[in-house]
Amino acid sequence: MGYGYLVEKLKLSVSGYRLTAKVDSAVLAVREHGTTLLVPTAVEPRDDDLLTHLEFALKYQGVELEVLQAVCLVLEAGVIQARLDATPNGKYIRTIAALYEAFTGKTLQANSTSAPYVNLFDPKAYVCGVSRRQPKFRVNLNGIGDLNFCPVIRRTSALGALLARDIFADLDAFVESIGGEQHLERALGWAYLDETRGSFAIEHEAPSEDKARRFVQVLKGAHEGRALSEEYLCELQRDTITNPYLAAFSFRHEQNWLQQGGRLRASSISYLPPPVSEVEPLMKALMDFANGEPSIDPLLKAFLVSFAFVFIHPFMDGNGRLSRFLVHHALCRSGKLDQGLILPISVAMLHDESGYLSALQSVSKPIRALWDVMIVDHDHIDARFKGDGDPYRYWDATACMEFGIRMTHYALDTSLIKESDYLRGFDTVFARINTQYDIQDKDLHALIRMAHSHGGKISQNRRKQYRDRVQPAVLDAIEAQVQAIFFDQG
Secondary structure, eight states: OTHHHHHHHTTOOOSOOSOEEEEOTTOSSOEEETTEEEEOGGGSOOSOOHHHHHHHIIIIIOOOHHHHHHHHTTSOHHHHHHHHHHOTTOHHHHHHHHHHHHHHOOOOOOOOOOOOOEESSOTTTBOOOOOOEETTTTEEOOSSSOTTSOOBOBOOHHHHHHHTSOHHHHHHHHHHHTOSHHHHHHHHHHHHHHHHHHHHHHTTOOOOHHHHHHHHHHHHHGGGOOOOOHHHHHHHHHHHOSOGGGOOSSSOSSOOOEEOSSSOOGGGEEEOOOOHHHHHHHHHHHHHHHHSOOOSOHHHHHHHHHHHHHHHOOSSSOHHHHHHHHHHHHHHHTTOOOTTOOOOHHHHHHHTHHHHHHHHHHHHHHHHTTEEEEEEETTEEEEEEOOSSOTTTSOBOHHHHHHHHHHHHHIIIIIIIIHHHHHHHHHHHHHHHHHHSOOOHHHHHHHHHHHHHTTTOOOHHHHHHHTTTSOHHHHHHHHHHHIIIIIOOO
8 A cells, every 4th residue: 555556556666665554453543663554454545546545655654755756757637636626625635736746847727725835744754944835736845955856864763862962062162172272283183184094995095195185185175165066076076086097077977886896797786876867967956955055954964965975976986085075065164163173074984884884775775776787898887777766866864864973973072082182191191201201202102102002001022122212211101101191090
């Protein structure tokens, strides 16, 4: 019933829908059980009428725009018009009518109605954007974006708990606690470099010193707040890739794909981004959303732009690194990151690569099933998209958002706060030893790091290595201070 009936009856090729409706005579009211919607017998649609099932789906199974689009594209206008004429005030048929006109470009006749506006998305169940009132059918198309770009974010308990923390207030408190501009500059210098290394490491690359320096400058440039454009994104792509032959001066004009394993097989292709003809309109919709006025939580907007970018994959190389940069860029444009601040998101993601992959696959795996792929030769494929809706515009971003916000917490709590605590402790040990003993700065720096990485101990091999220039008493003192500052805090 509902979406399941429509997909099966109309033989629609879609990436899926979250809730599968199932009749359960033991329940007295419709309720969710995992990804199953348990439906009392009395509520089950009693006939095979497509609109009855479509209204049931909207009422109980949530808003699945990809499926709704696919259904609208095969429904006859007369079927919807007849229901409108019969029940002009019905909120679900008015919603269907508004979407039908938007998806098909066809015109329906609206009967005069004084019915109150109805929201497409229930604000209690979904994160909603600005009000976009469609007066003809009195429907508020209140999605995160307009229908050119409208992923959904469900208000899960996990997401609510993550967003309850004011991460930017905690970031301000960190800046205040760090002890002056000099200490902040030092901590951020490390953070920028660590974010650079982390972003490259996710792609299994190690940047040269020059490449790392350039990417740090790219990250710092995000604070300029430039609006996204094809020109700007191409500039960024050229600054972040390591292979000059893959430098981009426009969005891609050929199909790309992601694959696992060595030899190219259809089964080894794990994801295909949208067809070439869709790249430009999708990127325009995404850039319009990114450059638009704030309408949702800035963290959600930042990660939505980031994940949408990587799913579109507008370049032949550098998409992953750029997508993570876009989190930083969006937060800078929102005004939430000033004083050159950065949240090292890539470092956090590197510590949870399986979680990152799981978030990506929550969207990419269902989309992959909508492609037929044939291998032409060792580096060419023949790929045909067979979807009836548009899963690149309409996808469930909830898992991606939950992951992204978790990574934000990790970036602040571990990457910034713990590292700054380490730097303060390091400086204390350095000052105490340097005051009491005569030792070269470079040796003292190295020995403190060694002792810290080994639980406050300097190994016998290291003691032998330094015995010609550092006295045993000094080595003992370094051990004692490292243990006192870092490991004996209660």
